[in-house]
Amino acid sequence: MERPLTQHIPASGAALHIREYEAVGGYSALRKVLEQFTPAEVTAHVKDANLKGRGGAGFSTGMKWSFVPMNVPGPKYLVANADEMEPGTFKDRWLLEGNPHQLLEGMIIAAYAIQATQAFVFLRWAYKQAAREMTRAIADAYAAGYLGKNILGKDYSLDIQLHTGVGRYMCGEETALLNSLEGKRAIPRAKPPFPQVSGLFGKPTIVNNVETLCYIPHIMNKGGDWFKSLSYTADGGTKIYGVSGKVNKPGAWELPMGVTMRELLEEHAGGMKNGFRFRGALPGGASTDFLTTAHLDVKMDFNGVAAAGSRLGTGTMVVLDDRTCPVGFVHNLEHFFAQESCGFCTPCREGLPWTEKILYAMEQGKGTEEDLQLLDMHTKLLGPGNTFCALAPGAMEPLQSALKYFREDFEQHIKEKKCPYAHHSH
Amino acid sequence: MLSALEIEKITHEIQHVPVKKAACIEALKIVQAQRRWVSDESIQDIAAILDMSTAEVDSVATFYNLIFRSPVGRHVILLCDSISCYVMGYTELRNKLMELLQIKYGQTTADARFTLLPNACLGTCDHAPALMIDDDLYRDLQVADLEGILAKYE
Ligand SMILES: Cc1cc2nc3c(=O)[nH]c(=O)nc-3n(C[C@H](O)[C@H](O)[C@H](O)COP(=O)(O)O)c2cc1C
Numbered sequence: 193m194e195r196p197l198t199q200h201i202p203a204s205g206a207a208l209h210i211r212e213y214e215a216v217g218g219y220s221a222l223r224k225v226l227e228q229f230t231p232a233e234v235t236a237h238v239k240d241a242n243l244k245g246r247g248g249a250g251f252s253t254g255m256k257w258s259f260v261p262m263n264v265p266g267p268k269y270l271v272a273n274a275d276e277m278e279p280g281t282f283k284d285r286w287l288l289e290g291n292p293h294q295l296l297e298g299m300i301i302a303a304y305a306i307q308a309t310q311a312f313v314f315l316r317w318a319y320k321q322a323a324r325e326m327t328r329a330i331a332d333a334y335a336a337g338y339l340g341k342n343i344l345g346k347d348y349s350l351d352i353q354l355h356t357g358v359g360r361y362m363c364g365e366e367t368a369l370l371n372s373l374e375g376k377r378a379i380p381r382a383k384p385p386f387p388q389v390s391g392l393f394g395k396p397t398i399v400n401n402v403e404t405l406c407y408i409p410h411i412m413n414k415g416g417d418w419f420k421s422l423s424y425t426a427d428g429g430t431k432i433y434g435v436s437g438k439v440n441k442p443g444a445w446e447l448p449m450g451v452t453m454r455e456l457l458e459e460h461a462g463g464m465k466n467g468f469r470f471r472g473a474l475p476g477g478a479s480t481d482f483l484t485t486a487h488l489d490v491k492m493d494f495n496g497v498a499a500a501g502s503r504l505g506t507g508t509m510v511v512l513d514d515r516t517c518p519v520g521f522v523h524n525l526e527h528f529f530a531q532e533s534c535g536f537c538t539p540c541r542e543g544l545p546w547t548e549k550i551l552y553a554m555e556q557g558k559g560t561e562e563d564l565q566l567l568d569m570h571t572k573l574l575g576p577g578n579t580f581c582a583l584a585p586g587a588m589e590p591l592q593s594a595l596k597y598f599r600e601d602f603e604q605h606i607k608e609k610k611c612p613y614a615h616h617s618h
Numbered sequence: 619m620l621s622a623l624e625i626e627k628i629t630h631e632i633q634h635v636p637v638k639k640a641a642c643i644e645a646l647k648i649v650q651a652q653r654r655w656v657s658d659e660s661i662q663d664i665a666a667i668l669d670m671s672t673a674e675v676d677s678v679a680t681f682y683n684l685i686f687r688s689p690v691g692r693h694v695i696l697l698c699d700s701i702s703c704y705v706m707g708y709t710e711l712r713n714k715l716m717e718l719l720q721i722k723y724g725q726t727t728a729d730a731r732f733t734l735l736p737n738a739c740l741g742t743c744d745h746a747p748a749l750m751i752d753d754d755l756y757r758d759l760q761v762a763d764l765e766g767i768l769a770k771y772e
């Protein structure tokens with residue numbers, strides 16, 4: 193089984209040094225691209241590979257790049273989205289800490305494809321080790337002639353700058369990220385115009401997830417058919433999956449796109465810890481709908497998870513066990529979303545704290561039948577189309593599915609006027 | 619008054635952006651790196667350098683979780699309160715920390731040694747529960763580990 197993204201990451205977790213990266217073929221894709229391909233050909237290759245963005249939405253990467261107007265004057269920008277603040281999500285950290293040059297090579301090729309002159313790594317504040325490794329990797333890449341003026345002696349120049357954020361989940365939303373890079377509050381922008389046309393400082397800008405960009409050198413080296421062949425299903429490539437919660441071996445693994453939830457849980461995560469039973473999981477981080485035991489054979493690709501009523505999201509699963517209160521679990525999630533709402537639009541700013549309060553009251557044994565109706569109402573009023581960005585609809589996904597699959601738990605809280613779980617908390 | 623070093627660093631940032639305002643977050647980071655928090659006076663000084671109103675700089679400063687608008691202790695504890703850590707025992711950790719430090723979230727110990735803050739997912743959910751003290755990350759935590767960890771920070 194091939195693991196292009198992670199095969200060279202040392203088991204120690206230490207970052208691959210530039211010389212080690214070159215020794216395993218690193219920067220050969222960049223050399224090949226600059227010698228053999230036009231920018232349009234790079235984009236066509238990526239489109240052909242059917243690479244879908246790994247930041248959550250799953251949009252075709254080549255398609256996104258092709259929206260950049262190529263004959264406008266002035267700078268263009270590329271941003272690697274390394275904000276990774278969605279609870280339950282920890283995959284990009286592995287790539288950033290373990291193989292920073294792979295990301296840089298992907299970024300340089302992506303920037304070449306859209307003819308960007310400046311690129312940024314937007315890194316979240318908490319990733320201190322990643323910041324150290326990226327800083328060193330960028331300096332080493334400059335020294336080796338992979339960055340700066342006339343890269344590898346060719347007629348293409350690019351600068352990459354590391355930007356560390358100051359903590360806000362909204363910085364991960366691509367238009368809010370651009371506002372933050374411009375020194376402003378991280379509130380989202382109206383679309384259209386899309387960032388590909390008018391992004392950072394009003395210039396064409398591509399924002400891609402770290403994992404997405406890390407695939408680029410491999411696709412350019414080995415081709416679209418090879419990439420597609422890595423997968424079990426129609427969505428190309430491998431995927432970094434993760435599992436956290438009460439399992440024996442929480443962790444992250446690069447596996448063929450389309451492995452089942454069962455394989456992830458039982459083979460890779462080592463099954464549930466002794467004394468705990470599986471009740472459900474958020475398959476792709478905090479903003480995805482629960483799947484349950486009925487869905488264990490769902491294939492974890494974009495279509496498979498969507499058909500089961502959820503989203504692949506970031507592919508990092510948070511497990512709910514039978515001894516954790518589903519109401520407390522969802523309360524914790526809504527607390528996060530209420531805190532991180534940027535406050536720009538009313539349904540989200542008002543609705544999320546309200547939702548959080550209801551869930552808290554329920555955990556305290558003060559919930560009523562009417563509260564259940566209010567929660568149902570919120571899942572609709574904060575759902576898709578009613579708010580300015582995807583944060584609020586994302587916040588409603590775990591709630592609406594918990595109300596569907598674990599309704600008896602909510603009802604029990606109301607009837608018994610207490611949380612029926614022993615270690616109830618928060 | 620901003621120090622000469624702060625002014626030099628902020629001026630350097632301004633040279634890297636198309637409009638002065640775009641250096642706002644960097645300027646806040648620079649000041650906080652020197653003083654550990656950003657006072658009203660610093661906000662005014664930054665505003666003057668960037669040709670912004672103080673209200674505008676303040677609105678940026680207060681938006682971000684990790685720009686501190688009031689003084690913090692010598693060490694800042696960021697305890698992950700998100701979902702994987704919650705499932706793996708966050709609540710017990712929080713209770714024990716508050717008991718050991720005798721403070722609540724947002725407060726600083728009487729000796730100004732620690733400030734305790736809740737923090738969203740630290741991106742290390744496979745090693746939950748987790749917390750950070752200054753630049754140090756602690757993972758796979760148990761309640762019994764806390765006293766020993768705190769003892770490392772004067
Ligand atoms: C509230 C919110 C937070 C997000 N956070 C991230 C993030 O941390 N990292 C990321 O890559 N994408 C994040 N996204 C998705 C981005 O908006 C965007 O779709 C993605 O970076 C595009 O990259 P991709 O095409 O490579 O997937 C977030 C979206 C929303 C609505």
Ligand code: SF4
Pocket residue numbers: 362380532533534535536537538540541579580581582583584585
């Ligand atoms: S949905 Fe929430 S996060 Fe998004 S713009 Fe509205 S208030 Fe801000």
Ligand code: FES
Pocket residue numbers: 279280281698699700701702703704738739740741742743746747748
């Ligand atoms: S939930 Fe605590 S580190 Fe992710």
